Amino acid sequence: MDDQNKNLILATALSFLVILVWFFLFPPEQQSPEATEPETTISETSTATSPPQVQGEETRTSPDGQLADAVEDAPRIAIDTPALEGSISLLGGRIDQLSLKRYQETLDPDSPDVDLLNPVGTDHAYYALFGWSPGGSLDFEDVPGANTEWQLAEGETLTPESPVTLTWDNGNGVIFRRQVSIDDNYMFTIAQSVENTSDEPIRLAPYGTVARHGEPDTVNFFILHEGVVRMSDGELEEIDYDDMPDFEVVQREGARAEVIDVTANGWIGFTDKYWMTTLIPAPGSAFVSVAKYVEGSNIYQTEARQPTMEVAPGATVDTTMQLFAGAKEWETIRYYQNDEGIVGFVDSIDWGWFFFLTKPIFAVLHWLNSVIGNMGWSIIVLTLLIKAILFPLAYKSYVSMAKMKELQPEMEKLKEKAGDDRQKLQQGMMALYRDNKVNPAAGCLPILMQIPIFFSLYKVIFVTIELRHAPWIGWIRDLSAPDPTSILNLFGLLPFAPPDPTSFLAILSLGVLPILLGISMWLQQKLNPAPADATQAMIFAWMPWVFMFMLGQFASGLVLYWIANNTITFSQQYLIMRSQGYKPDVFGNIRKGFRRSKG
Template sequence: MDDQNKNLILATVLSFVVLMGWFFLFPPQETPQTETPVAEQSDGSTAAVPPGVESPVASQRVDAAAEAVADSARIEIDTPSLTGSISLAGGRIDDLSLRNYRETLDPTSPLVNLLSPVGKPQAYYALYGWAPGGELGFDQVPGATTPWTVESGETLAPGSPVTLAWDNGAGMIFRRTFSVDDKFMFTVTQSVENASDSAQRLAPYGLVARHGEPQTKKFFILHEGVVRMSDGALEEIKYAKMPDLETVGREGAPASVIDVTDRGWIGFTDKYWMTTLIPTQGDAFTSVAKYIPSADIYQTEARLPTVTVEPGQTQEVTTQLFAGAKEWETIRDYQRGGVDRFLDSIDWGWFFFLTKPIFWILHHLHAIIGNMGWSIIVLTFILKVLLFPLAYKSYASMAKMKELQPEMEKIKEKAGDDRMKMQQEMMALYKKEKVNPAAGCLPILMQIPIFFSLYKVIFVTLELRHAPWLGWIRDLSAPDPSSILNLFGLMPWGTPDPASFFAILSLGILPILLGISMWLQQKLNPAPADPTQQMIFAWMPWVFMFMLGNFASGLVLYWITNNTLTFIQQYTIMRRHGYKPDIFGNIKAGFKWRKKKKDAE
């Protein structure tokens, strides 16, 4: 086996092994998860109490919270991006849907629901309050079911805040003012007025709680769970890991507690959506992620320092709550507005140094072109231009190796069975002609991290969700919906469920074009003489075709474009260096080899 074919085999097999591992570890289609039963016990609000302060038992507030929320009046939320309501029971934001996002491509499908109240499946909400200190008891501070009244405002909308009030009957008046912008950021101002004759100590907090483990994609490459920034340090905790956190607090809830000096935020992230508590940047707070086993509640908290309110004084604290879609541009604007490293809430992965610039280019191309599919094609052109110097050296080296083939055959004949002598003379020839036999596999190896990074971008970024290209490709983040099994829609029968094993046979148009593009790229070079190598090269395009058939259409589109450009580059560079690829001859030779093999059998 000559060195050139060794390198090609090595690069191809390595790509195959890596992609097969990727395919089996991180399959592109997930099996629908059964709904997790909801533990209708506590809303978890008492878990926000700072360590050392007495806390009621969570299970004692089961029915009270659900009943109070169900019976309470509500304040409507109406913005260009959000619709929902605030419950006056606890003053919680617990009903929120995203106006501009639907569950499926069907324009009549329900809006994406982000937050839902206690008593409904998968309850998910944001709650604020004050933890008592000193002589105050829990009945003297607003809690999970406190009956707030509306002091001002009717509907929460941009430019129209709403203020709630509650008098504890002991000389303290609490107020909570909500305002919201036209995207996904709420501003919550909590205040306490002390009209009593003694100083009072208490600590403000905000929390986000989820009842039961939510339905997640359960992909290794995708993080869903707690995400937080603590003085520049990003941390991600999956739901499955939360019961194993260090145990703290009187309730014995597993928790992770970080004292943040001046910059941070904490919340829950899904694939495309997020709910995040954001204390004022520059202020210290305690960041808490915890799991409450007795109530099956996952909770994040932002505990602010205890304040002392003297008689006749008023203390207030302002925090923010992001609740919405992880739109790159929107989150970037909030980061520019002061939220520290907020763009890192998007799951860029291990190859963040590639995924971030790749998405940045893709985003701006889409802003110019207006179509994400064509933007992916243009992005592929840009990547090929950036890698052209490496590709040029590689293909030039391959062409030079073709020119040296007669001399290499002479060396083999002369050396006979003396492998050591043959290797020494080969190395001398390479050195004399300034040829690097390993250069041929470099472009293929360089494609692996780029492929993975683009896969990550297409899989996790919201901008690719439901993004159409042309014709039948209406969602570049999903597999090609066409199928060879019904002649691409010409036949009246259906196709296998995308989540089933047999879906791998349901090849669409794009995967078939991918296989053809890989097959044609192979025909730039004659098939190797060794039968084993011939078999590997013969099967490789079709194995990849089936393997990538259920990957996102955007990724397959990139791969087809990349193969086409690689074919053109390699053909042109080889011609410039005196080697003319006999494509049609190589195709004919391939069919002759198959006929000979069949006759031999």
């Protein structure tokens, strides 16, 4: 390989190294939540999609402390399913208390379940509510909203087998009913009806809202999206929390908002790393999708507003909307997409720019885990499959490296003859490659193919909930977390804890897997001819140990993949080089054997 190609590879490797070091030593700053509680409740604005437009205005209620007391004192309906536990407040019919039974905060057996939704008055209030926006002769007092006191008409506890029904009579001849049902997983169905017993037609528009008080705690890592996620007629949009206060002020909203008219299929909500709360109008129906930030209140909202409905005297109209509130399990979300018709719902998982790789990689990993029953071994088998797919390129690469090693003496002679004449040297080397049927670029192809695969697998391990708290063997109880052992306390033999992962000393706290990674990289590197330039040779010699320290705090699943990849690559390269007439040893001495390849 000529000096120009060597310099290109070296520059690429060093750039990658600098980026990793920068993000490890200087991670994005964690945003702290707002310390003060908002003074007003969420906006009840809801704009209909069909003319004439039904337009509301922000409902100003009591200060948030009084509202919190009202929410706390209101009667509640228990929620109890195989996946969820919580309650619905009869004040506004809010779904505002929800925990996930299948997921705990930590690996501690006594760790509490993960809380998803919280009522007003608690830290980081987060809830969903549904209501109607008035039109025509109706006013806000004539329709149910955030502070409506609903009555329980049917049911006692919301379970998959027993829905609950709420009612409210506005006292002017209009009766509202709301039936809430839920499946075995995370999908609520909100079926609402309006019965007009008055002598005049009425017009109104249903809506659903998900609200978060204050900016939530986030992972705040550049490869992960947390914030608004929505699908609008096949187009996915992701909005970060810190971008929402920069929305333009929309007069009809009374807040900063971004509004999209959806003609057929869509959904909108908030996504965290592993959890999501999403409003889903009936597939095939039009609605208005709103992402909103209410200044002063410091409230983030997503809204789905359905078209205006006209109810004749003596008539009843119905409408339905769904609410997903739970874990972003791939199999569950894919079921809702493929079997329930929620278009593009799988894309609510943050697959990233390399989605064309991350999606199939995860699908294969998920299938392997269903067969093997262990994510760690599944990662190793997945590595074997990837290496098998790339083997034709790897074979050409290692054969090319062996042939180029054989041509090294002749290349040195060319350099002596050419002297400072770079053009003459290049022409001579091209002729040498051509006469011996050597492609100098062949050695770079596996590296170029491996980079997007590596990043895709990193993405899969980092964002998918299936890797969260997934054990492998022994001390590796969570493949989404760094190796918990540390060389500083002799891997647990000494009676003191390793440094906190957030401290600078954590970079020295190497676990078993990072050390094995460094050794595997060193062994693999020893099979490759050292660069002719002394500086380049020194840099490449140090790279395994630099990467060992840098990746020490990466997810164990990713480090495991890299160890498996290096081990398989070493084995392939060793065997292929021997087949070409060379007998490499682990110390990097490549001795020509008794036979020499003439191909």
